[in-house]
Amino acid sequence: MRVDFGLDLAVCAAISSAKSSMPMNDIIAKTTVRAVSPIGEEFAGVIGVGAPVLQKTGEYGCAVVLPPDSDSKMIFGEDSLQSLSLALRFTADRINDSLAKGWKFLYPDSNDAIPFGAYFMHPEWISRLEAIGRQAQQ
Numbered sequence: 619m620r621v622d623f624g625l626d627l628a629v630c631a632a633i634s635s636a637k638s639s640m641p642m643n644d645i646i647a648k649t650t651v652r653a654v655s656p657i658g659e660e661f662a663g664v665i666g667v668g669a670p671v672l673q674k675t676g677e678y679g680c681a682v683v684l685p686p687d688s689d690s691k692m693i694f695g696e697d698s699l700q701s702l703s704l705a706l707r708f709t710a711d712r713i714n715d716s717l718a719k720g721w722k723f724l725y726p727d728s729n730d731a732i733p734f735g736a737y738f739m740h741p742e743w744i745s746r747l748e749a750i751g752r753q754a755q756q
Contacts, residue, residue, distance in 0.1 A: 656720030670698035
C-alpha cells in the first residue's frame, strides 16, 4: 500500500534536519509498532508526532519519531497548523518510503500489517482531488 501526501522526501529531509529531544510525554499522536527490516531484523517502536512548539525564531516545530530511529526530527512551519500538517505529511512519506524499500510495520502483538491507508489519505483520492482542481482552474 502506498501512503503519499505528495510532499517530496528530499524537501522533508531539508526542513527536518534538526534533531529533537522530544520527551515521550510530548507526543500527541502515536501508534506502537513492530518494524521489520527488509533483512528480517525486528524493532519495537513508536510512530509519533509531537505537539507544535513555538521556536525562539518565531516558527513552530513538531517532533516526529519513526522506528527504527529513536531520535526524533523537527518539522517546521510558519504557524502551528502548518507545522503539524507538514509533520503528518513527513510521517506518511517516510512510512511510504520505508514500505517501498521492503520494511513492514506490524501490530506489536500479531503479524498483521498496520493499515496505513486508514491513517492517511489514499494516493488515488489525492490524484482524483488534484484532477478536480485542475479541471476547475480551466
